[in-house]
Amino acid sequence: MRIVADEKYITRRSAAGKYASLAGLAVLALALVFSFTRTSSLLLMQGALMGAMLIGVVLSFIGGYYAERFAGPVAHHKAVRSALKGLDRQYVLFQYVLPVPHVLLGPDGLTIVVVRSQPGQVTYKDGKWRHHQRTKFLRQLAGQESLGVPEEDVEQQVAQMRRYLEQRQPELEVPVRGVVLFAHPNVRLDLEEPPVPVFYDKKVRSWLRGPGAGKPLPPPVRQQLAELLFGGLKAGVVEAG
Secondary structure (H helix, E strand, O other), X not given: OEEEEOHHXXXXXXXXXXXXXXXXXXXXXXXXXXXXXXXXXXXXXXXXHHHHHHHXXXXXXXXXXXXHHHHOOOOHHHHHHHHHOOOXXXXXXXXXXXXXXXXXXEXXXXXXXXXXXXXXXXXXXXXXXXXXXXXXXXXXXXXXXXXXXXXXXXXXXXXXXXXHHHHHOOOOOOOEXXXXXXXXXXXXXXXXXXXXXXXXXXXXXXXXXXXXXXXOOOHHHHHHHHHHHHHOXXXXXXXXX
């Protein structure tokens, strides 16, 4: 599998995840130290303390948000690459270079991969998603993504990708579909007929080769699609692997 990614984009956000969290902790530590100092104005001290705490919390949230997606043990770009590793050169994975983060060009069209990185138990029953995790509230305050409604994210990203293709080459008819990939090693899935294909780690690769394999695109259509996708890349984007 070929990988085309905006590595500068990933690196910048990975750094934001690391350093914003550290900066937030530093500001909170300073606020704690300041709370023990004496000042002639109690109102001034309270205002400064609240301001520092607010800045520290915001920085910590921003850092946690980016760290989970770009720098943590289940960074989304790494999770998708790991899950799809082993696919042959007919497949090209585009990451952060198209309107949606993770787009796989395969022999039969495009597959959008929507990543979820929550640990704990995830269930889908009676048309509802539920996520059970210890200290979930505190983790979300620290920037962890909420489970939300995965199929809505899939529908939105698929629609974005279709609009992108239609605006550039409206006569090109290409299948575009989406899947959800759960990436955390400690996730437990209990799903009853989910509305979109849902996978854990490398199981998505087997699905792409088996039940999820569609009719191969005619060679001219495949060539047109590849030229459209590669032609839309901004300068400086290169193959990552």
